[in-house]
Amino acid sequence: MPSRLNLLGASRSLTIRVRPSIASHHARTLPVVSRRGFAEEKEQNAPTGPNQGGGLGHVSEEAADMSEITGETGPDLSQGTPVQDILQRDEEGRDKAPEIIKQEIDGKKANAAESTTFANLLSLGQLESIAAGGHGTDPVTVDTVGHKYGLPDLPLPKNANFKYRYDPVVAQVTNLLMKDGKLSVAQRNMSFILNHLRTAPPPVPNPARPLLPGAPPPNHLPLNPIGYLTVAIDSVAPLLRIRSQRGAAGGGAALQIPVPLGLRQRRRQAVQWILDAANKKKSRGSGKNQFALRVADEIINVVEGKSSVWEKRQLVHKTGTSARANLNYRPGGFRR
């Protein structure tokens, strides 16, 4: 049973109520034809007799009226009344009540957690905190009352969704490493790459090829291999790509139009370049981890500024800069 304490009840007694700022578009007219669902017992617009309608209210209202006459405190009409309270007053109803409620009234089934008030729950929570080794004065929060395992901390962490539980960069690179749909092999390669980054000596960055601003110092990178990988990829990721619009330049030539890239797109391009460079390398050893080793070496080369990937990035950016005049091209022609 929900607790009887109704927080909204307080505002009901106020004379000023907040009016909805947006008027509802529903017609305010009452339906002429009465609608009755299959599960409804009576017709809503049934003809009323002299004793029906406008007389006594429902049981709680009746009890409230009676108590007003007798001067006792009756049920609070601003709240719903639990059926147990009604049955306390109603002897006849008690006999006709369902078995479960009868048992509850007899005390056969005493379920404290179900049929208790908020005050009781509060003190139960205090007792629990004492049992857990705290004090009775400790604040009883919502997640300690009525929840077996407590509520999760909000906001939920980003990796709480099982589809996004891994680091986004690692997940993306793993998928890009995959060949022939063999995800498990790709994951093994990814693990090898991260462990290689962890054991390789710290990189010596080239000042001519600055890393991403805000990147951690190079001697911090090996113990944070995911950060290492992210710094390498984000540092060489291009900001744009060049789209070739055919027939727009006239004379059959393609018009070069720079197009900005999103974060994942930028990373994807960088990883593709790194993988291309790694594929061109030769293995120095033998065994099944050679490809992963070459990729890991290429990532180190990127951070040290030795990789050819930097030149590719520079080329794309240069072309993008020179072709920026073409930005206002639209399929119909140049925009003025």
Add this chain to the structure above:
Amino acid sequence: MANTNCLRCLARPAFPSPNILNATTRAGMGIQRRAASKLAKPSNTQGRKNEKVKGQKTLRIKKKAPVKTGKPPAPGERKAMRKRIVLSNTNALEVEGLRELDSKMLGEWEESVVRELQAGEDDLVMQGALGLLEGEGGEAKGEAKVVGKVVALMGSTVDSLRAVEAFKTTQGWGLFRRPGLLIREESVALSKKLILSEEGGVLRLVIDGERGTGKSLLLLHAMATAFVRGWVVVNIPEAQEVTNAMNDYAPLPGTTPTLYSQPSYTATWLSQINKANLALLSEMELTLTHNLPIPLQSNISLSRLCELGARDPDVAWPVFQAFWAELMAEGRPPVLLSLDGLSNVMRESAYRAPDVSLVHAHDLAIVNHFVGYLSGEKELVNGGAVLAATNRSHAPRSKSLDLMLTQLLEAQVGEEEITEKDPFEKGYDSRVEWALGVKEAEASVEADVEGVETASSPSSVKEVKKEENVEAAVEKVQTVPGPVEVLKLKGLSKVEARGLMEYWAKSGVLRKTVNEQEVAEKWALAGKGVVAEIERGALRMRI
């Protein structure tokens, strides 16, 4: 025109004879020919497309042919890289307050062993109960402090272990600043047994367990213990290298059944033994006289003897036998004889006899030597231990070995029902039972008792004789050592898992807070603490 094969006829008319065709078909053919000629000639428009227009800047990333720079790796270099064992990671943080597996720690365990022994005696004579209780409490406390902690290996131990190839490439040594070992309950128990076996009473043990439960590492722990205690360690690091027919071999003259020696392997093995036990062997001098094919000085050290054998593969096996005889002489230190990958030697090897039949692994001289001690047929007279670990990831199945290990384990636990042989299985190997010391004892008892029974007759004189015979048989049973012990490894306990993960976190390679929840999660996901699975999930970042 409705043609039956109109699509094909566009290019190649199926009926080329023009005589039969009438005028309408001729007109149709005309169209077809034109179409055919169009198909044959590629249009010129494609060639123009790639031409560079003057003044146009286009992005072209040229594909360069791979430049051949540098010379390829030298022969053997690739394999060396694959087999390289890295024992240190300079990036990892130094863990403070790490204890070493040294003689002090082993001394503590020895004390507790002695105390336990005394406790056993005291129980018998009902003496000193109070002192005993105190002692037990203190001892348990001391051990509890170490169990679940990672201890570092001493530098000299590391060198020796590296020499006997106890470290493997699949283990994560290269992630930490220095090699360390997790002390588990099983490893403390094993160390204590090893210490006990110094006094005589050889420990013969097979370490079994699921894949990744730490069998090889327990073997390494035993070897480290042995090195610290001043034993001589003789290790066969990979049993498959002995049996997979990758070494030269030759029949040994004068052996029935014929044994096969492996000269090159034995030579390398001798050099490994020498390197690992150099400090001990260089101080031991020859005490026996040997009949060897090479001239031998009488006062050389055992280390020098090993060197001589390692230098010449042809004499390696006789030199090894001489070396072993010296080790078995009086006053020598205990010996640890160990092997990893037991199921490889419990079957037929890949070597062939002259009649092209497969040679059983037990007929290889090296394996025969090991198995002789494992079965208890021969005894390490100066004390010591014979240890074997099974391999569960890349190992052949040996039906007999699996069955025997199950049976022995059940008998050890004291179960009433022992798993029986599958009557329909043909793949059992009786030599495996002998090698684990099982069939020998039982068979000898049965044979003796049977012999006695058949010889028995109503006469009283023979009755007496029978009793004597039975007594003799019983005595023989007592002298024949029983089957090997089996240690079945399972997952780590949560305390051990936590200790391990805390060590990883302190080394800086596990970037997480190690709390109860994290440990419980990893422990449960790793199949109740299978240590390799914990490592895979938490340490190796294998998602």
